[in-house]
Amino acid sequence: MLDSLHVVNKAEIIEWLYSLQVLPTEDKSNLDRCGFRGSSCLGLPFNPSKGHGIYHPYDSGHIAMTYTALSSLLILGDDLGLVNKEACLAGLRALQLPDGRYSYENALGQGAGLEAHGGSTFCGIASLCLMGKLEDVFSEKELNRIRRWCILRQQNGFHGRPNKPVDTCYSFWVGATLTLLDIFKYTNFERNRNFILSTQDRLVGGFAKWPDSHPDALHAYFGICGLSLMGESGINEVHPALNVSLRTYKHLQQIHDSWKAKNYEKSSNHLHVST
Known part of the structure; x- marks a missing residue:
């Protein structure tokens, strides 16, 4: 990034x-x-x-x-x-599992009937977007309920569950979910950015979970990705569903293309031999 x-x-x-x-x-x-x-x-x-x-x-x-x-x-x-x-x-x-359900709060939990969570909601929404199946699984009414749950997670930064403190990593988890659901633009970028920057350690660098806390690699990465979602200068653009830079995503596409070409070549050779 x-x-x-x-x-x-x-x-x-x-x-x-x-x-x-x-x-x-x-x-x-x-x-x-x-x-x-x-x-x-x-x-x-x-x-x-x-x-x-x-x-x-x-x-x-x-x-x-x-x-x-x-x-x-x-x-x-x-x-x-x-x-x-x-x-x-x-x-x-x-x-x-043979079935998949979402929680009573209209977002996604880690199991059937469990409390909704910003991280598991991201995993579910991102997976469906990558498969091109989001609208097949959720109706527009259900998607609007998920959008509402996610957008209500913002205070200054974002928290992952109701009545929990804001946390740097959810600026990505919830922010990326809102991006995939096409409503991240309705959040308050300035307050989110200020919260993320308030968790930065001015001496050793990196970002922490909360202000005045010790930085760690996980929150440093997600803090940077959260800033990327808002178009912060000097940071590579993040792919919201894969959680990697667009450069890495393009590299993955090239690998997929090479695999497809090899499979096509094998199929063509097999067809040529059989005929």
């Missing part, structure tokens, strides 16, 4: 990220656990390859870490060539 990737060793970070991939064992008994883990805390051997995994009873991918790893690889310019796509999809399918 800040055009500063040159200050890190991209190759080393890419290799480390791949070492956190939970790969299928030879018998594929752990397919429902594949994806990316969040750290190397289990002490498994360093393995950044695409070969067979090593079974460990407590080893499992995590849906948030899988998203984070894939996004980070794209940001770093990787072509995802070492990602075991089939295994990642199998791990995601294992988490899928």
